[in-house]
Amino acid sequence: MKISIIIANIVTRISTFLLRIIGSGGTSLPGKAGMVFKRNLLQLLSNNIKVVLITGTNGKTTTSRIIAEIMKKAGFTYFENKSGANLISGITASFSLNSTLTGNPKYDYAVIECDEAAFKTVCPMIKPHTIVVTNLFRDQLDRFGEITHTLNNIFIGIKASSDSVVVLNADDSLSFSLAETISNKIILFGLDSPPHGSDSDFLSDAPYCIRCKAPYTYEYRTYAHLGKFFCSNCGYHRHQPAISAGNTTLLQNSSKIDLVIHSQVYSCLLALPGAYNIYNALSAVAAADSFLIKHEVIVAALSSFNSGFGRMEILDLDGTAAHMILVKNPAGLNQVINFLSTDSTRKLLVLILNDNYADGTDISWIWDANFEKIKSFSDTLDKIIVSGIRAEELKIRLKYAEFDENEIILEKNYKKLINFIVSDTADSIPVYILPTYTAMFDFRKALSKKYKIRKFWK
């Protein structure tokens, strides 16, 4: 039995090594190869590790990075599945690479983000110490189907892991509804008042009660469908979270919050912008709380946190600061647009839209996002560039948001695009790059041919 683990581990490692040699950032093949030799490889490898498994529509990566930062500060030994390898194959490969050949863990803890659709298979195999569901938004209908379908997948995963602590978003009427159907220990997080400093968009994915289909009323909303909801028909309502933020102020690159952990209040500067990141931080705090990490350690980690892969990454391209922010659905993009609208410095804006499977083949969602708001701060934009497989659709989206179509630059060739960005920003205007998932990988690859940037798999 042991021997098959060893073989599976060796296969996984060799294929990972070969992929690196040929310069591919591919992260799923090695896990697949390993699983051929040991079907339940993931189950065996995760047996003696305390895992926090993070799923949900938006904020998985940032939340994972914050949890890791807190664990680091707390002196835990842990590993993460970086580079967005969040399907069963990628997760298996991560465990394989972080165990000894005979399958013993090298670390005590693991911080693993997991795709919502893969969750129902991954979660029962890992049986995590803690499960975090960040939120649920409409996302990639072609891949995930309806929200209620995603919700059910998450339910199936949690149900098979009854000893896990489950961290849920009290302000999200969709994912919070899980609380009523599971018997696990639950830690809730949420905002106790709407944030100051930025006008939010309230594009709602869930105006009607998930239990009885009557319209919700809100005491306040934070953004999208999140807030203090209440159904006057059936009584379904937000519960007071144990981990919360009050008195929140959104600043240019950070947020000020009064962080409440089990009624103890800590004034805290979060080194991340936007309301969505306050939620990410709170869910990470709740996860840390499930491991009984000291409050002081949590607060210190929050202020020193730097953002994770792709979500708000700053790359140095020969003196040009390139901010890369992954966008994949309207709620996420609107949050980024809100953030950009508060920044008055001159900048270059690059939008990159792909329609590969991992991006969602349906790009209709860009018509729901608030491009009209981009127009409202267009005087701060030095240039606006569209790229990616579906650049033409981005161009008309901007045109119908009243941008002059002659001023929109369409450049599908990444090499030319990079040259343009760097030459145009010779006087050090920062550039904001908003790619979809596969566009981010492709564009990084193009960048790495010219510049030294962090490798995908690190």
Added chain:
Amino acid sequence: MDKLKLCHLYPDLLNLYGDRGNIISMQKRLEWRGISLELTEISVGNDFIADSYDIVFIGGGQDFEQEILLTDLSEEKKKNIRYAVKSGVVFLAICGGYQLLGTHYKNWNDIQYDFTGAIDIHTIGHKKRMIGDFTFKCSDSALAGLTVAGFENHSGKTYLGGAVKPLGEIIKGSGNNGEDQTAGARYKNVFCSYSHGPLLPKNPVLCDYILKTALIRKYGDYNLSVLNDSAEIAAGNYIIKKLK
């Protein structure tokens, strides 16, 4: 200033990805010609008064939302929608909205939901979804075989009754049911399609045709000035070329 009144029916329930793109497209293409568009949203609990509007837009929805809608769709509301169709109000109905204009929907468990019966079409639910980019050739002679590009994502198979013509003939993709090569529906001034989300932005000729139908009904013979549509056509052509 000339003006059209548009009713967005069930905007908070039938609002699948990007349906708003169709309204933005109509609104801007009118505005750019000095015609205004007045937008009214009618949802659960609101009366629908048939002769108040020149155009009615109905988008697509998910099953969860469609169940809410069925409880709101009173006999009175159904009657008013039928009357609006009969009296020549322009309708653009997408996916769930398209099905809603028909007589009924039977799901794969054989449970039947009665809809408005405004046009003679019905839908049978299937387990397998028809998903992906698709193209069709318009049947209206005024559009002279225009190729339309869209994205379909539906499990219902829709069948047209005798008086209802298809909006077009499938070039690539599934269309109404994946069987008879028909795409969408045309009846009086009703336009239906399974192209969810932003059908009109990258099909500007179809958009103008729909707008012109409404303008002629209201003002008599009407001349729409020509716009530069090269960006829109390039976006549609990307799909048309990819599927060739």
